[in-house]
Amino acid sequence: MNGTRASLRLSIASLRTHRRRFAGTFVAVLLGVAFLTGTLVMGDTLRASFDTLFADANAGTDAVVRGSDVVTVAGETQGTRQPVGTALLKRIERTPGVAAAAPDIQGAGQLIGADGTPIGGQGPPTLAGNWIDDPELNPYRLAAGRAPAAPGEVVVNRGTAERGGLRIGDTTVLRTPDPVHVRIVGLATFGGQDGMGQVTYTAMTRADAEKYLTPKPGRASAIQVRAGPGTSQRELVDALRPVLPEGVEAVTGQAAAAENRDLISGAFLGLFTTLLLVFSGIVLLVATFSIHNTFAIVVAQRTRENALLRALGAARRQVLASTLVEAGAVAVIASAAGLAGGIGIAAALQALFPAVGFPFPDGSLVIGAVSLLLPLTVGVLVCLGSAVLPAVRAGRTAPLAALRESAVDDSGASRTRALAGPVLLVASVGVILTGALAAPSVWLSAVGAVLALAAFVVLGPVAATYAVQALGAPLDRLRGVTGRLAGRNALRSPRRTASTATALMIGVAVVSLFTVFGASLKATMNRTVDRSFAGDVAISVPSFGAGGSGLSPRLAPAVDRLPQVAAAVGLGKGVAKVDGAGRALTVTDPAALGKVFDLGRVDGSLAGLGTDGIAVSGTEAAKRALHPGSTARLAFADGKRREFTVRAVYDRSELAGDYVITRQAWAPHRAQDSDSLIAVSFRPGVSTADGRAAVVKTAAAYGNPEVQTRGEYARSSAGGIDMMLTLVYALLALAVLIALLGIANTLTLALHERTREMGLLRAVGQTRSQLRSMVRWESVLVAAFGTAGGLLLGGFLGWVLVEASAGDTAVAFDLPPLRLLVVALVGIAAGVLAGRRPARRAARLNVLRAIAAE
């Protein structure tokens, strides 16, 4: 069709002449697509690397014999399995098709580095186990030294030894959690790598492992089995099944490796990629606004040109098509560049990770079809979608518009907006309040949040008028006519100002949402400690991640004996199914618990729980219809079922958890004995400093765990939050960058429209620096509007998130003034930055040529 070719020619000509105008669009699409591609490629590559790693490491294991029952507690990925008796080993070895079998004892063990501080424990687990002599069955390989043969001898994975500055021949302490003095006799690798990510691994002799990692000898976490020649994994499992007692199962090595891999993929990679995908979504959303704005302006500026085309006989469809083709061309080129960029980012990260101490598994980048097609499609759709409305508007250009003077889009806020906006806003607030307060539901709140965002977008132009006037008022007074001009310019097209600011608003809103949410979590922790922690100091394991090996169960009694200490109560963790549902248990001395925790109102007594009594929190009791005197059926991971009598129902579960049982009741069912928190209260008259010094001295002999005051304990409980916030800020910096580019781009385009005006201003005596300042202040006003909207929206949604995620637990809402002020300043600084280049370019303007410009 000739007409199509004509519009195609027009598009290409336009792209060529207005290359500069599309630079901003190009970069926005490119960054968004690059982020998305990078995320997908990174995810695939990591997943593939872990696949290979696990497949390689476990290649020699053909079957795994293990307890069939798993107790899983909310918030934990792995769950607890019943141990297997090692007596089974003989029977397994005699089974036809079995070449070798070895017990696999696994537990927690944290090694102390050469400098006296524990290695790891701030995330990935710190594992200890028995060294399996059969090299086929052991996922670890000796890289140096020899296998442990005598008591106290250990092999450590090479990465851990390097991190801790430990060498073969060194002696150190392994917390299991009781300190064990060990000597390193060998270094090991996992699947050819220095370790399994940041996981630390210490292997001892089987006798040591049984002694320190299991409650009594004769039990292992699992038994690894190797098949003889000619026996497949499937056949091996089938042969093993008849010899296994009830409650013990056999799975193929492949299945077990896949489970392990999925665990890592699910827990670590899943979270990692989901987070990144959400952020690429935000980045692309921000980009959408920037792109839409660019096209809207370009179309407005081209009104006369399009009208001329229409007057000369171009069909509406042809004008529309020429705009869309333009958008499509930018989209495809920018998306392709983004793809390349994303792959580059992934490659760079792969190279960078080992440098920052994260052993990224080797292997080439995995670039799947999805990683290519999805970002490309999304990039093109975002770009085309953003251009559709402006293109339709271009098509609607009346031929008569060619004759009109003004080619500037000075459209204000329409009545539809003024009506639809408030309706949408009220609806969103309604939905949100229902979701946050009446029927707490994160999903309902999320729907409300989307509605609120839509309301803000629709109301933007209406709000822009008032907001810019209000924000610009001080400028008028401070900066005189320069400030006034900046304000008036920002007000010229409220729609344009609003949509430019929206990009920044979204970025700032997400930043403030996370800021508020993070601060609220911290405030909640503070309040919890304030309300419920009645002690003076706490000895705790890192709250973030697996928490190392925990605390020695003998530490609490040792601290309790100190003359300064009134009470020291250790709390350990247990798991059991309560009426069929996995639940975490708090294992402690319930009688003493009241001395260090404020449990609120207690029905019944915690004093005499014995081996068959249990205390339950009020909320959990209400949910399961338990009350003092009623019976709770617990099923433990070792397969034992016991009935417990509820002897007390307490009010505050923030620190004590939902179920409390005695050490005596837990002892028969536990694997490794450890505490995760020891709460200490001092005798009257003992200063915190003195008491703490005494506790620190005692604790030194038990692996030197950290002794924290109440404030430190509250802060460390929220320690992971700051880390998450830092990551979120880093990711959102990209969104803010795109918004900044959008402001700069809009400003450049707007200044292009105002060339004559600026020429006039310069002619009648505006200095270059006044002109620069005028442009900059306009940029700052737009940014300030976006930032204000973002703070408002983010603050509100932060409150919603806090309320909606609260569920039963009481949470504290906190608006951190200092952090939000920093966010506001960053937003405004973005405006200053965005205005720099357009301002400089405007100042270079030739006065005469500007006055003569069309």
Added chain:
Amino acid sequence: MTTAVPTSGPTPASVPASAARVVDAVKLYGTGDTRVRALDGVSVDFPAGRFTAIMGPSGSGKSTLMHCAAGLDTLTSGSAFIGDTDIGALGDRRLTLLRRRRIGFVFQSFNLLPTLTVAENITLPLDLAGERPDQEWLDALVDTVGLRDRLHHRPGELSGGQQQRVAVARAFAGSPDVVFADEPTGNLDSRSGQEVLRLLGRTVRQTARTVVMVTHDPVAAAHADEVVFLADGRLVDRMPDPTAERVLDRFKSFAPPPLAQAVTA
């Protein structure tokens, strides 16, 4: 032809100090084959307190002369003065400040900032300088241009003639040494044009201001006290107390073909 052109006006001794002048002004555009001598050694002074019109066919260099004299453009050689200030020696900032304080401008079109009200447009140069306007003078100006009831309107709400009158008021608001007007009636119908020209003339005579106006319209030139004629970048004649007929006659003698266009335009 750079020698002083004889004039039949007052004797040199009684000529007032010049508000603006150019000496041996040469302005070249382009290079090589495309080189154009827009000004070819022009020396002319614009006496203070007078209304001078610069006339010439298109391409004669009249606009270039005005731009260079007003500090909007720079000369290739020669010098330009506002009062006693050699503007060729000024950097961009000093030149801008000079334009702001000592020069007023009226352009052919697009004289006003659409975002500012009429009143704000009038005081724009003063506001840019951060100076308080002389309220009495301003009131007198507003009355002279007859826009008191429009002070708080935006330029978009005004007719073309009204807009040019605002521009005239703006040009005089800061009591500049000289006002340059570049075809101020070029975009107006003849009635509005007449009004603006009369306004310019009246302001000069009543308040002893200096106006230099570029035009190709003999009727417009007739409002001036004196007309200087430019052709091919050179000053060819000066005519005191012009009338439209005499200007037209004089004009015909050195530029017949473009003149016909200019007059009928």
